[in-house]
Amino acid sequence: MWTITKRNFLAGTLLACLALPGAAQAQEKIRIGMTVSSSGNFALASQSGVRGVEIWVDEINAKGGLDIKGEKRLVELVKRDDRSDKQMVARVYEDLIANENVDLLMAPFGSTLTAAAATVTERLDKFLVIWSAASDALYDQGFKNIVSATQMPVSRMPSAGLEAAAALGNKKVAIINVDEPFPAGLADGAEAIAEKLGMEVVLKEDYPKGTKDFSLLLQKARAAGADVFFPTSYEGDLISMVRQMHQMNVNFPMTFMVYASTPQFIDIGDDAQYIYSHTNFHPTINWAVNAGLNREGFLEAYKRLFPNVSYEPDFQTVLAYGAAVIAGEIIQNADSLEAADLKKAAMALSDKLTVLAGPYAIDETGKQLKMPFPVVQLQPGKGLVTVWPKEVAVAEPIYPIPGWDKRD
Amino acid sequence: MTDEVKEVRDGEVVPAPASQGNIEKSNHIRSLIWGAVVAVIIAVFLPAPLFASNLSFLFYMMLWLTMAMSFNFVAGMAGYMPFGYVAFYGVGAYAMGVLYKTFGMPIPIALAGSAAAGILVGLLVAPTLRLKGVYFGIVSLALAMAMKLVISLMPRDITGGSLGLILSSANDPLAAYYAMFLVMMGALAAGTWLSMSRLGTALRAIRDDSEAAEVVGVNVVATRLKAWIMATMFPALVGGVEAWYTNAIDLDSSFNLLVTAKSIVYAMAGGLGFLVGPIVGASALYGIDQLIWRNFPTLNLLILGVVIIALMLLLPRGIVGAFAQRFSRFRRFIP
Numbered sequence: 001m002w003t004i005t006k007r008n009f010l011a012g013t014l015l016a017c018l019a020l021p022g023a024a025q026a027q028e029k030i031r032i033g034m035t036v037s038s039s040g041n042f043a044l045a046s047q048s049g050v051r052g053v054e055i056w057v058d059e060i061n062a063k064g065g066l067d068i069k070g071e072k073r074l075v076e077l078v079k080r081d082d083r084s085d086k087q088m089v090a091r092v093y094e095d096l097i098a099n100e101n102v103d104l105l106m107a108p109f110g111s112t113l114t115a116a117a118a119t120v121t122e123r124l125d126k127f128l129v130i131w132s133a134a135s136d137a138l139y140d141q142g143f144k145n146i147v148s149a150t151q152m153p154v155s156r157m158p159s160a161g162l163e164a165a166a167a168l169g170n171k172k173v174a175i176i177n178v179d180e181p182f183p184a185g186l187a188d189g190a191e192a193i194a195e196k197l198g199m200e201v202v203l204k205e206d207y208p209k210g211t212k213d214f215s216l217l218l219q220k221a222r223a224a225g226a227d228v229f230f231p232t233s234y235e236g237d238l239i240s241m242v243r244q245m246h247q248m249n250v251n252f253p254m255t256f257m258v259y260a261s262t263p264q265f266i267d268i269g270d271d272a273q274y275i276y277s278h279t280n281f282h283p284t285i286n287w288a289v290n291a292g293l294n295r296e297g298f299l300e301a302y303k304r305l306f307p308n309v310s311y312e313p314d315f316q317t318v319l320a321y322g323a324a325v326i327a328g329e330i331i332q333n334a335d336s337l338e339a340a341d342l343k344k345a346a347m348a349l350s351d352k353l354t355v356l357a358g359p360y361a362i363d364e365t366g367k368q369l370k371m372p373f374p375v376v377q378l379q380p381g382k383g384l385v386t387v388w389p390k391e392v393a394v395a396e397p398i399y400p401i402p403g404w405d406k407r408d
Numbered sequence: 409m410t411d412e413v414k415e416v417r418d419g420e421v422v423p424a425p426a427s428q429g430n431i432e433k434s435n436h437i438r439s440l441i442w443g444a445v446v447a448v449i450i451a452v453f454l455p456a457p458l459f460a461s462n463l464s465f466l467f468y469m470m471l472w473l474t475m476a477m478s479f480n481f482v483a484g485m486a487g488y489m490p491f492g493y494v495a496f497y498g499v500g501a502y503a504m505g506v507l508y509k510t511f512g513m514p515i516p517i518a519l520a521g522s523a524a525a526g527i528l529v530g531l532l533v534a535p536t537l538r539l540k541g542v543y544f545g546i547v548s549l550a551l552a553m554a555m556k557l558v559i560s561l562m563p564r565d566i567t568g569g570s571l572g573l574i575l576s577s578a579n580d581p582l583a584a585y586y587a588m589f590l591v592m593m594g595a596l597a598a599g600t601w602l603s604m605s606r607l608g609t610a611l612r613a614i615r616d617d618s619e620a621a622e623v624v625g626v627n628v629v630a631t632r633l634k635a636w637i638m639a640t641m642f643p644a645l646v647g648g649v650e651a652w653y654t655n656a657i658d659l660d661s662s663f664n665l666l667v668t669a670k671s672i673v674y675a676m677a678g679g680l681g682f683l684v685g686p687i688v689g690a691s692a693l694y695g696i697d698q699l700i701w702r703n704f705p706t707l708n709l710l711i712l713g714v715v716i717i718a719l720m721l722l723l724p725r726g727i728v729g730a731f732a733q734r735f736s737r738f739r740r741f742i743p
Binding site: 134154182 | 461462463464465467468471564569571572573574575576577579581650653654655656657658660661664666698701702705706708709
């Protein structure tokens with residue numbers, strides 16, 4: 001056994017003294033603070049996200065760190081638990097800044113927690129990189145030092161689908177939604193976007209939760225002469241709608257369903273064919289990435305770093321990873337870790353970066369303007385393929401959708 | 409205060425002080441101790457934002473002090489266990505959010521609205537004060553769930569639905585901090601009044617034996633109601649101020665049952681029935697919680713749970729309660 005004798009104590013002290021100047025020369029790490037939810041409602045999504053950030057930290061450190069003022073500095077992620085609790089978020093973000101001396105922060109999961117974190121980072125003048133807060137109101141708050149690097153607000157989520165619809169020459173849109181907040185928010189957004197794109201919204205209706213019979217709504221949409229049928233409800237309702245469209249032989253040149261890209265929807269079989277939907281992480285979505293890893297590199301890193309995690313990377317992982325990559329680019333461009341400099345650099349980089357999650361552009365409130373969810377379509381023989389936007393499309397959209405009575 | 413002749417606390421008879429002079433003296437000392445406690449609280453929280461950057465730590469400490477104190481009004485002094493205590497907190501938060509965001513009212517008015525909403529809900533369920541013990545607890549738990557459901561069923565334009573409300577351009581953490589300070593001072597004042605006045609004596613009498621209290625002329629219904637209203641107003645105000653501080657309100661965080669659980673644990677850890685009990689309990693556990701999550705990021709909840717269980721097993725009457733039991737001669741000096 002190794003015991004502390006006078007001699008090796010002295011030797012150790014001497015060694016430590018010799019080592020000290022070397023240690024002082026090594027650059028201080030860039031400390032990035034973030035909370036993870038170990039428990040509560042946001043635990044799964046939050047942990048999915050933090051894995052994305054960890055992939056980025058690993059990638060940057062393998063390259064020797066981030067370049068600031070001509071010096072490479074390694075990155076350290078300081079993680080703390082927020083228990084999915086808004087109160088904890090306010091306390092922990094404060095602690096990260098005041099006691100852990102982090103240089104900048106990644107937001108927690110979701111709009112509520114992010115809003116709580118932003119009040120703290122704003123007060124203590126630190127830069128906050130957001131990857132999952134979709135509430136539009138957050139960006140009306142007047143916060144100066146926030147940037148939604150990868151998450152677009154709810155009001156813009158339906159944009160790619162409707163842009164595809166407009167590009168295909170559609171003129172009339174029917175929007176329906178279940179009377180629940182998120183689908184209703186998407187429907188309101190869809191209405192505004194459709195009108196902006198010059199399309200006429202011929203029907204916009206909500207229906208109560210628990211509705212099983214959509215025949216009346218489908219007939220109304222058909223009678224209104226809609227080219228695009230655009231329901232924003234959850235999978236269960238969408239499956240019933242498609243089945244009833246088939247039974248009643250109701251056809252639209254384009255049917256776009258927000259949740260039609262989920263495995264649950266695709267599992268219903270032939271009725272799911274030709275339906276348009278959107279997603280941000282799929283084997284056929286490959287943006288021309290100019291910062292960070294591409295899809296293959298990302299998947300490889302995920303497998304290498306998290307061999308024991310039973311979850312595959314999901315869109316949260318992709319959003320958080322993309323946000324971290326953008327944060328890194330912002331730091332290198334700012335050549336500083338001051339919040340105001342970082343915000344300036346974030347604005348300067350707007351419209352110049354494309355990461356795994358898509359192209360990045362923000363306005364002065366920090367709201368994300370791009371990062372569209374590409375439009376996918378389930379095509380016979382090909383499966384789910386990306387058809388819009390052009391940069392990532394791998395197949396031509398099948399348009400108009402063949403009528404139910406004209407399919408084999 | 410000569411009406412305090414004989415006190416039964418936790419089934420134990422406390423000997424009455426021998427003479428009028430002794431009573432006066434112990435009352436005086438008790439008031440001095442309480443005054444010192446309040447002075448320390450003011451000295452810590454009032455100037456803190458000038459020196460410290462850990463505003464959130466102090467803000468939430470005041471929040472829990474207030475929640476535990478007002479929980480004590482109804483649980484410690486009146487003997488009710490409102491398991492649905494979070495209902496008032498949530499209603500207060502939403503009243504603040506809806507009045508400010510949806511109806512565009514200034515923040516002070518929105519906060520007054522929070523208090524009013526809390527009292528209103530308290531009055532609506534006042535008839536359930538007739539229930540005793542666990543029955544009352546269950547009804548109040550149901551109330552919390554019902555309030556959450558009511559708000560979730562309200563139109564999205566008013567309450568913001570599942571995305572909740574984000575209070576645009578309300579961000580002023582320092583003002584919210586001092587608002588919470590005022591609420592806490594209000595709770596301290598209410599606590600002082602409750603325990604030093606005839607009302608407090610009447611409440612304790614009801615808690616120990618409501619029938620006997622009635623026989624000696626205590627208006628049981630009116631007395632309970634007063635304590636109940638105070639116990640509902642403060643959490644509503646706290647919820648409102650907290651919503652202002654974080655600028656974000658949603659159903660899950662506003663009606664999180666942990667808010668009730670923490671109020672109970674903090675108040676009981678200090679000792680129910682004593683004015684200083686919730687203050688000692690909330691400060692101690694809140695401090696321990698801070699130490700734990702800072703030092704054990706992954707195991708923090710587990711360790712906190714173990715600490716709380718140990719505390720309840722070793723000191724079932726709370727820190728102040730255990731002290732009073734061990735040194736019973738000093739009990740009459742404990743506010």
